[in-house]
Amino acid sequence: MKRTLRLAMVGGGEGAFIGSIHRAAAALDGDWRLVAGAFSSDPERNRRSGEMLGIEPERTYPSLDALLVAEAALPPEKRIDAVSIVTPNHLHAPMAIAALDAGFHVFCEKPMALNMEESRQIAQAAARSGRQFGLAFTYSGYPLVEEARVRVARGDFGKIRLVQVEYSQGWLSQAIDREGNKQAEWRTDPARAGLGGCLGDIGTHAFHLAEHVSGLQVQELCADLATHVPDRRLDDDVSVLLRLTDGARGVLKATQVAAGDENGLKLRIYGEHGGLEWAQMEPNTLNLRWLDRPAEIIRAGGPGLADSTLQRLRTPAGHPEGYIEAFANLYRAFANRIAGEVGKDCSFPSVDAGLRTMAFVESVIANNASDRKWTELAAG
Template sequence: MNDSSKHRVRYGMVGGGEGAFIGQVHRMAAALDGELELVCGSFSRDGDNNRRTGERCSLPAKRVYADWQEMLEAEAALPADERMEMVAVVTPNHLHVEISQTALDTGFHVFCEKPVARDLAEALPLAERVAASGLRFGLAHTYLGYPLVWQAREMVRRGRLGAIRKIHVEYPQGWLGTRLESTGNRQAAWRTDPALSGASGAMGDIGTHAFGLAEFVSGHHVSELCASLSIHAEGRRLDDDGDILFRTAEGASGTLIVSQVATGEDNGLKLRIYGEHGALDWLQKDPNHLRFTPLSGPQQLFRAGIDQPGLETVALDRLRIPGGHPEGYIEAMANLYRDMARAIRSDESAAADGPGAVPGVPSLADGLRGMAFIETVLKSHSGTTKWTRFITPDASQGAQR
């Protein structure tokens, strides 16, 4: 690692203006460890919103740009030790690929919100751009930043559960129980608009989180599935509820349930994995506890904290404070930003799991698999066969079916 490793990585943000919840989450997470610095932004197409957001981020007016195209062009023209190094893309889905491709072509690393695109066909060309650029590309699957998610993954990898038999993951929300999109709510409006969100609603928005978490922790890969999608809010254009049965190439069966019309639920992401020797149970609303139930012996509760016994190194590396002081959502995303910053400063080549990949951060390959998941779900839902084979994302050959 060279002397440049000592500087804070300079980044700019596209999207995330006033009223966009996720933009502020990204800014707080990026600032947490002092390894990144927000130096510019194009936060909103609304000029007043854009200006106010820039002021609240303490940015000089000249580094708050009217649109993302202007930002990329102007930043590329600045001296190397002044311009941004990475772009955080926190816009609705329909802009993810265009902004990411242009940023890579202009010479900037990219950290992008999920899903990576509206559909698999739109996402595939991005793989070529990432490979050609030699730059880093990360995807903001925030839940994969939690320390005890990594603890669970490592316990599975080390064989503590034995052969995995069943995987259950669920993500219920209730905030779209009414047609909130018709009331002027911008977050609901773009998520239920096929032109902005893609061909799936709830399954694309939160189902990709559930799918990614299940595969990440279990180490298994879904090979076929049977999906049913529903629209419960009258007049809504995209699914707001879905149920999936799946099988993995490694021999497990599973269920994946998501809903945005589950009355009374907020963000109830939950993962349960059952093996021949034990089971794991993790709930995002209580992220600092992981329950392990061995086949023989007492149940164990792993607790987050740098001083807690029994935690694997991969979990401890993602913790900051002693047990009893809860770490949560912001810290999970901060782990992804921290790993992005360290990779950008490093002279080391990308990780073995594909071009642009950053150790510890969901990659473009993960993003393509998430898009293939959505496409397979839609194909299953509209088809007549009991089981639909998982579509394999292949950037060199297109989507294989």
């Protein structure tokens, strides 16, 4: 019987949004148990966070370095199996590399790092350590995203011609990054967010979803980056034309200044015979449209779903599943891969996804800064 794996978390302490999401997702299926952490660089906040989460005081560490040294010294039956990194982007690479080199698996928030060079260093650390590295491209964990991927891959729509993806938010429509909003403040700081603002934060989600479901890769792109809020240091609006493999064409739109929008991630893919549409705010519905027959609505838990889709469902039809469950699917697949669970879902975004998305970020920035119409997207 597969044992429950032991998890440590770095970041995600008191007041942090994404840390609580990771913890809920990791715990949902009983595959993971949080036993240690370094939750904040502020000693008192770190202590309160560990206490709130029921962590033994001696395993609430002041830093990742202290955590790695102490956990490595514990007997195998007690030490952690993996580290979850939920810090701002500038800490992803040094922390991931240190944890991998210490012999621990790593599950990391996206984007992978600040730039391609750091991303390659993580990939090298994962290769030499033999440990797993997972990335929180959450939307690939939704059951009907998997169903869409399966139907495209088996040729239901014929040769794919068009890929359209958009991610529309409005929460950065005002200068809240200069008004004390901590989530906004670090995401618009190049030193901590990296090369892209909206581009790195949600543009990478859109890009990963488009390639993941279509099965195609972006070969060239033509980009326009904009910063609408005065004095903001990173982009808050992204528009990209895409040329994909097999002659397909695409459009990617990501913005965080669509005032009033919440979390409008949508994907449309069209082939010779029909197409599909999926929207994150209605995640249990997949719409199919055809040239020669009536449109179809596929529902989570309904008939006709692929085996790999069924593995990502937890409840019968009509019982909504959402964001935390999608996140949990990635944590469960990560645990299955570590445990070598043959025949179970072991699919999660890993090093290759991190390299591809970072190549996308750097190519968009290079194209926007140049006078060239098209920029090649390197393999990563």
